[in-house]
Amino acid sequence: MTTESTIHLEHVSKWYGQVIGVNDISCQVGTGITALLGPNGAGKSTIIKLITGQLKPTTGLMRVVGLVPFANHEVYHHLGYCPEIEQLYDEMTGREFVRFMGALSGANGQKLKERTDEVITIVGMDHAADRKIGGYSKGMRQRVKLGQAIFHNPKVIILDEPFNGLDPIGRREMTNVLNSFAEKGHAVIVSSHILYEVEQMTDSILLMNRGRLLAQGKVHQIRSLIDKHPHSITIRTPDVRRMAKCLTDYPFIISLNIDPKEIDKLQVQTASPDEFYNTFPQLVLENNFVVSSFHSPDNNLESVFNYLVND
Amino acid sequence: MSTEPEKTQPDFMLDVPQVDPFGHRSDTVSAANPIADLSYRNYTGPLNSHTFRWWVVALAGIRAARQKKGFWAIAGVSVLPYLFSLIGLYLQSRMPVNVNNPITNNTVGQKYASSFFQLTDFNLFMMFVMTLMVGSGSISADNRSNALLVYLSKPLTKVDYLIGKWMGIFTTLFAVALAPALILYIYCIMTFWSDGIFHQEPWLLTRVLLACALPAALHASLMVGFSAWCKTPRVAGAIYAGFYFFSGIVSGIIWMIRTHGNMSEQVLLRHISVSGLMRGMVQNVYNVTDKVTSFGSGMPSITDISAPSAKGVFLISLIVGGIGIMAARARIRAVEVVTG
Numbered sequence: 001m002t003t004e005s006t007i008h009l010e011h012v013s014k015w016y017g018q019v020i021g022v023n024d025i026s027c028q029v030g031t032g033i034t035a036l037l038g039p040n041g042a043g044k045s046t047i048i049k050l051i052t053g054q055l056k057p058t059t060g061l062m063r064v065v066g067l068v069p070f071a072n073h074e075v076y077h078h079l080g081y082c083p084e085i086e087q088l089y090d091e092m093t094g095r096e097f098v099r100f101m102g103a104l105s106g107a108n109g110q111k112l113k114e115r116t117d118e119v120i121t122i123v124g125m126d127h128a129a130d131r132k133i134g135g136y137s138k139g140m141r142q143r144v145k146l147g148q149a150i151f152h153n154p155k156v157i158i159l160d161e162p163f164n165g166l167d168p169i170g171r172r173e174m175t176n177v178l179n180s181f182a183e184k185g186h187a188v189i190v191s192s193h194i195l196y197e198v199e200q201m202t203d204s205i206l207l208m209n210r211g212r213l214l215a216q217g218k219v220h221q222i223r224s225l226i227d228k229h230p231h232s233i234t235i236r237t238p239d240v241r242r243m244a245k246c247l248t249d250y251p252f253i254i255s256l257n258i259d260p261k262e263i264d265k266l267q268v269q270t271a272s273p274d275e276f277y278n279t280f281p282q283l284v285l286e287n288n289f290v291v292s293s294f295h296s297p298d299n300n301l302e303s304v305f306n307y308l309v310n311d
Numbered sequence: 312m313s314t315e316p317e318k319t320q321p322d323f324m325l326d327v328p329q330v331d332p333f334g335h336r337s338d339t340v341s342a343a344n345p346i347a348d349l350s351y352r353n354y355t356g357p358l359n360s361h362t363f364r365w366w367v368v369a370l371a372g373i374r375a376a377r378q379k380k381g382f383w384a385i386a387g388v389s390v391l392p393y394l395f396s397l398i399g400l401y402l403q404s405r406m407p408v409n410v411n412n413p414i415t416n417n418t419v420g421q422k423y424a425s426s427f428f429q430l431t432d433f434n435l436f437m438m439f440v441m442t443l444m445v446g447s448g449s450i451s452a453d454n455r456s457n458a459l460l461v462y463l464s465k466p467l468t469k470v471d472y473l474i475g476k477w478m479g480i481f482t483t484l485f486a487v488a489l490a491p492a493l494i495l496y497i498y499c500i501m502t503f504w505s506d507g508i509f510h511q512e513p514w515l516l517t518r519v520l521l522a523c524a525l526p527a528a529l530h531a532s533l534m535v536g537f538s539a540w541c542k543t544p545r546v547a548g549a550i551y552a553g554f555y556f557f558s559g560i561v562s563g564i565i566w567m568i569r570t571h572g573n574m575s576e577q578v579l580l581r582h583i584s585v586s587g588l589m590r591g592m593v594q595n596v597y598n599v600t601d602k603v604t605s606f607g608s609g610m611p612s613i614t615d616i617s618a619p620s621a622k623g624v625f626l627i628s629l630i631v632g633g634i635g636i637m638a639a640r641a642r643i644r645a646v647e648v649v650t651g
Contacts, residue, residue: 073465076465080464085457100371104462107356111357114356145461180350181351184353
């Protein structure tokens with residue numbers, strides 16, 4: 001759930017010479033987890049670099065926690081950044097790396113040591129914190145990178161492909177850390193290609209393609225606004241034909257499909273999913289239908305992503 | 312490791328980690344707290360202001376240098392000339408007073424300075440080797456691993472980063488050069504106090520400090536420039552070594568062509584190289600003449616060669632060092648921006 005705006009972009013464009021990186025982006029990101037999605041070359045990395053102040057927008061206005069981010073080191077007091085790079089300081093141990101980055105953030109003395117230990121525990125690296133980074137797996141590197149990013153309790157944390165190299169347990173643990181971080185009122189922006197993992201973490205997305213922002217908001221809200229692709233719902237019931245007959249009376253039903261191979265399966269396409277969801281329970285009760293399962297196969301992030309990016 | 316503590320613990324555990332009677336939070340599993348609290352916790356400690364953040368970067372560079380075996384090997388070799396000199400001075404102090412001083416120049420005001428100059432001069436090459444070891448990877452290693460992205464995502468300016476890297480190299484070189492010189496100085500003061508060492512050469516300590524600091528500063532300034540423009544420490548080291556020797560060869564050839572090998576002529580020109588500038592600075596700092604053996608009439612004779620123009624040497628060193636730093640500053644950026 002995102003609330004007040006922490007990151008504010010207003011008509012932001014970035015040109016690399018004659019190549020456009022991002023084109024007229026306007027959006028606001030508040031607290032909570034927001035996924036930044038898009039295919040390769042969509043402009044995700046450019047947006048991240050703009051937010052982290054590594055690039056200056058060619059046009060437009062940007063604010064991160066109320067500050068102009070470009071070349072403004074003050075922003076980094078409030079920002080944690082976990083880049084995609086895998087190579088770090090191979091000669092340092094994970095603990096040394098986190099402590100070093102913590103010192104750069106301004107911590108020192110006993111607090112630096114205590115916080116380093118705390119962060120190492122939070123990211124689940126207790127068992128390997130004193131080994132050299134050179135011997136770390138991709139997942140371990142991701143964890144220490146996350147550790148340095150959250151060290152100073154930033155208001156905003158930006159993670160570029162944080163699930164790369166993480167095994168399923170590692171992904172789940174990282175998701176838990178990010179969720180608990182977001183629950184404490186921080187803003188988290190996650191750039192990722194792994195839609196399934198992003199979907200487990202948040203339903204709030206920024207969808208980009210070819211340098212443009214295609215959609216922003218909750219997945220189901222965005223899905224309901226995509227008129228071009230009717231909403232598809234799969235119902236399993238022993239009374240397939242009787243239910244189909246009842247449903248034809250409703251104007252928001254576009255098509256009904258009975259699969260001859262699966263005689264208990266009815267596929268419904270509707271132009272107005274909200275109306276359907278409001279009406280369907282009453283229909284079931286009035287006609288004494290037995291419904292064994294009910295789900296919408298394209299009411300997910302992947303469908304939304306495909307519909308918006310491919311159209 | 313627990314992944315879902317919220318399902319097995321009371322609600323208050325989510326936001327309020329368990330605290331023992333001593334005020335320690337239970338992050339780990341124990342009999343009293345069987346499930347570790349791995350949720351995010353806010354940092355409650357202070358965060359320092361921006362001032363001196365570069366020192367963190369410098370300290371990391373110094374630590375990295377100290378961890379190399381080669382560092383200790385070169386530091387050990389740098390101590391040897393001072394050690395031999397110290398032994399010589401000790402033996403001399405045990406000899407009858409009327410025996411000629413076998414080590415030091417007896418010119419008033421240069422007696423000890425001359426010895427320190429010779430020792431520092433010898434160690435300039437070791438300082439160069441040390442620069443290659445500790446400085447070549449200072450920025451190039453960050454370039455290779457893209458670590459600048461991480462570095463510059465902290466409240467750290469580009470200038471802080473550059474100062475930190477420069478200080479990391481400078482401090483290491485300075486410390487390695489100064490430590491043995493300082494020990495010898497203390498020994499000289501203790502041994503020759505009655506000979507009036509302090510009255511004869513009251514600025515000797517300042518000269519020792521400067522003679523160690525100036526070459527270290529020039530090395531650091533040049534090395535950060537070369538390192539910033541290279542992707543790997545090896546390439547940075549090779550290019551710097553090439554520049555170091557090539558500049559010496561070129562200035563030597565030009566000097567030879569213009570003076571036909573007369574050591575007393577065009578002294579500044581002979582010093583326009585990395586090694587020459589350092590030697591010239593050190594000689595000016597100690598304010599000593601250099602003794603050169605020549606064979607003009609068949610018999611060897613010792614000629615006193617004065618130091619190159621102080622103004623010229625320091626000005627050229629300042630410009631060369633400045634170019635190195637500016638080159639590094641121009642190169643350091645977290646991303647490579649493509650311009651049309």
